[in-house]
Amino acid sequence: MLFHHYEFFIFLAAFATVFAITKGSVRLGWTTLASLFFYAWWYPPYALLIVMFVLMAWAGIRIVRRWPRTLPAIIIAVLLPLAGFKYTHFLLSVLDGLIGTEWTLPPWTLPLGVSFVTFTIVSLILDSRRDKTEPPPSLLAISVYVTFFPHLIAGPILRGHQMFPQLPGMRINCAAVMSALYLFTAGVVKKVVIADPLAVYVDSAYLRVDMLGAGEAMLAVLAFMVQIYCDFSAYSDMAIALAMLFGVNFPENFRSPYLATSLTELWRRWHITLTLWLRDYVFVPLFRRFRGSVPRLAIFLTMVVSGIWHGAAWHFVLWGAAHGAALVVEHWTGFSRLTQKGRLWLRLSGVLYTCTFFALTATMFRAPTMGVAGDMVLAFFGANGWGVAPAGWPMLCGLCVTALALHGLDTRDRITSMANVIPAWIGAPICMVVTVTCSLVASSQPASFYYFDF
Incomplete structure (x- = not known):
């Protein structure tokens, strides 16, 4: 679903209508569901990957805050989907050239926005570890932070301190x-x-x-x-x-x-x-x-x-x-x-x-x-x-x-x-x-x- 195609304008009208009549956590929940639908329009199974990223971010923040030494392991876990989808074939080709193996894997399609989503979550976990004065964001807030459809596919790459303070004030901004x-x-x-x-x-x-x-x-x-x-x-x-x-x-x-x-x-x-x-x-x-x-x-x-x-x-x-x-x-x-x-x-x-x-x-x-x-x-x-x-x-x-x-x-x-x-x-x-x-x-x-x- 591309921003400048007619099906997106239909989606936008439907999203804005429900968004306007909801408030608080219901509005954030609707934003998450609509954003997942927006992403699934391209290839529905990969929407599960985005859900997994949300859960990893939510759990990762809490684990790192409680056990700071787990930070490297958590960051590696967040990077694994990106590495698997984007770099596996390249790494195997390098390995083939070095030791003469002939590893072959069927080609697969790179999930839309996986690089941007990964960087967004990595920054969230690292920043959360540094700033322990604020309580960790809720699962619903993280869901909107990760999935909000305008930036989901190709950025801009968001940071938690930019996004979370704005979530309670989300509204139809007539001005x-x-x-x-x-x-x-x-x-x-x-x-x-x-x-x-x-x-x-x-x-x-x-x-x-x-x-x-x-x-x-x-x-x-x-x-x-x-x-x-x-x-x-x-x-x-x-x-x-x-x-x-x-x-x-x-x-x-x-x-x-x-x-x-x-x-x-x-x-x-x-x-x-x-x-x-x-x-x-x-x-x-x-x-x-x-x-x-x-x-x-x-x-x-x-x-x-x-x-x-x-x-x-x-x-x-x-x-x-x-x-x-x-x-x-x-x-x-x-x-x-x-x-x-x-x-x-x-x-x-x-x-x-x-x-x-x-x-x-x-x-x-x-x-x-x-x-x-x-x-x-x-x-x-x-x-x-x-x-x-x-x-x-x-x-x-x-x-x-x-x-x-x-x-x-x-x-x-x-x-x-x-x-x-x-x-x-x-x-x-x-x-x-x-x-x-x-x-x-x-x-x-x-x-x-x-x-x-x-």
Whole structure:
């Protein structure tokens, strides 16, 4: 069930109707049941996995508080489903290569949102262990925290201190309707009008990467850079908007990352909730471990972990390592401070470097194998000649240029501020027409969100 498809609007209307006439624990229980139904729409048996995660979080908090030494075992238990579903095949392939075995397992489908849910629960258990002044949250509160449908599939990654204080005040937030409508519409437009058309060209380019000329490869690299941003930030915008309707404030997940003057700054603007999670639960412990010897190793290892989180394949590991190495160099040279505070030409040079590095390394993120990623980079630099202009290139370039030209305006606060400028009687009908039109287009050629695969 995708946010911009008609069946979701039917679900949303039914959910909001019952939500509005319930109160207290009944309202939280309804939110949990509806969210599980939302998840089960994709594949019902995996809804049991989400229920198991809820029970593990509830029990884990209480066990760790009573017996703190059990923390490593509890965290491992929480990580086991993710490891089993996402990394088993990869680990067996590595083992086969090392000792010559031939382990084979039938392929299985990765449960939607398993990575996001796992990180959400890990942070909850770790934070609960640190703060023992408050009583542990109830099973019902944890159920909503884990399953609340706007963030369930692809984030933002929530933290207990952000979510639990808001649960008693969940309500139909009439004051936020217009702000939410603008933000939701912006997300729908980014997804349907920009990301999905670009995805068609990117997919075709990666299927014939050995035949691409430099112009085609450059357009494919640029298009994917714009596609992945518009696709993922679109989901985040829609998730934040939906939560606003029910009195919940989600953290911002993107803040015009392609205006960053360094990779260090980019990672403070891109998938912000993941960056903060990695900082608090990976970087800080590693830094404490290595600060007396090689403190910058913590930066590198944190990005390697980020690469492994994104995918169970060597090209994801290399992607994380490449970004980790670049961040180490920037930290060592002071590059990020220099470009951020330098003159205009220096800041523009920093933006160009950051976007180029991000786009080229994103070939490892998009390609099915490292070999395909290497072929795309070689084609980008002219290994196959200049080639011919791809069909529809003016429209593709136009979409990329439009998205990048408006990039500085594409933040939650700027979009929602339109509710204070444009009268509702003008803005509401326009947003509704745009959303319905995009929904009809999307329903005729359905495409899931890119990060559903993670």
